[in-house]
Amino acid sequence: MTSKYLSKNARISTLKMVHKAKASHVASALSIIDILAVLYSEVMNIDPDEPFLVDRDRFILSKGHACAGVYAVLAELGFIQKESLTTYGEDFSILMNHISHKVPGVEFSTGSLGHGLPFGVGKALAATRLQKSWLTFVLLSDGELQEGSNWEALMFAAHHKLDNLVVIVDNNNLQSLTTVEETVNIQSLKEKVLAFGWEVRDVDGHNHEQVKANLSQIPWQTDKPSLLIANTIKGKGVSFMENRVEWHYRSPTDEQLKLALWELEQKDA
């Protein structure tokens, strides 16, 4: 399955799930779907038939509220049944509205920001000490970098030369109430993380070729962890959701869903 095909289908599933569940965070999920599609189809060593394959690469979604995108990708790849997506957020479903480790293929539950990277550091450190060759990928939001625990982990990972650890920042410049810039500015992120001793690159987070080219050659520098700033558009793929802060919370109406799906269908896979 190509990453483009995967991302198109995952966007469609995400919209349907969020609409049916009347849930929030649709724009947060649309923001990361291209990154997820590239990771899951082109980069990571994973096997849907063996979600806990010993040598699999580990992926942690630290911005757990964007879980609909991950569930949609996992369903496309066969980790979970596509039909199960309709239970998203329903009573007794495993598909909780923040990412849940009870779902096959999910390593770690999050929902409170600032937990994924320190946890990933523990995994990467374990791999180093146990001489394992798998990689740990952690996807953070940009607003999440306001949490201090991330900076503890950034410092520690560089100090311990964890070059098997990759952080991807979903840099869409929107958080809960307004832009990141207006809330508590995290820029200049690249210079900050470089100063912490990481190797840092930035790409268009919706350009599959660019994302793949960078994530397929880890480490970028021996003895240094890698951080990819993925410049993204929150709500990507649905014109009336793109770059609109209200879609952090809003759930599409029937009409809006129809329009959004129509827009997505017009795009090439």
Add this chain to the structure above:
Amino acid sequence: MRNAFIDELVVLARSNPQIALIVGDLGWSVVEPFADEFPDRFLNAGVAEQNMTSMAAGMASEGYHVFTYSIANFPTFRCAEQIRNDVDYHKLPVTVVAVGGGVAYGNLGYSHHAVQDYALMRSLPNMLIASPGDPMEVRACLRYLVSNPQPSYLRLGKAGEPQYHNEVPVISPGEWVILDKGQSSNTFLTTGATLQLAMEAKQKLRDYCDHGVASLPLWGMRYKSMISEMVGGFERVHILEDHFQDGGFGSWVVEGLMSQPELVQRISANHLSRDVYDIVAKSDTLWKRGLSNL
């Protein structure tokens, strides 16, 4: 207690390659035997308890049984959500170790007094609290935890606590360890370092000389239902704890007896009084003042 902790952990780590120790830049002249013998399984996380705890969970998810070690509130309250979400919710084998339980750090002040830690830990559904009463119980707790890896909290005193057991007792969650049967159907029930206080009260105070002494080193939310059977064997159970009453050990006991009011009547208790937070004093002074009316 902390010396018994490191001695026992070193012994257990020799036959268990999954044991790892992470310190939060504390443990001078305590943790070196482990660090020297197992450099690949020792880490100093620096002064960063949130990262230390989540990282421990990450390592535990890859097969390690990780012990995080620091003083009083630093490995607990400072990173309470990391313990709640990353360790307890995921049922990962991380043992949070705090030295300086209660007011053991005395005149270092309120920042160093662990007097609300039970309240935090016993509110977590998968957490096993290990609160040993003497160095032998420290070893017993460690042996239990290493044989049964799970989210856990080991509360230690400092150093130099008297030893009451002649050998390492075999212990199990929710089960009282009887140190002295006494000459009546009244007993002290302690958890942690207040075992010493019960032993001393029995010697020094006439009102309590006939009391038995029991210690409960392993407890937590899952074991509340075992209390009534234990309490039912006594006419009076007097609890001693170096913790505030609110959310403490005595409160846990009484909650376990809620459906049997006749058993609640048998409970009396001494807790740390509220005002210890605002006093500068050595630990002995704080302990006596805090546990007054005994």
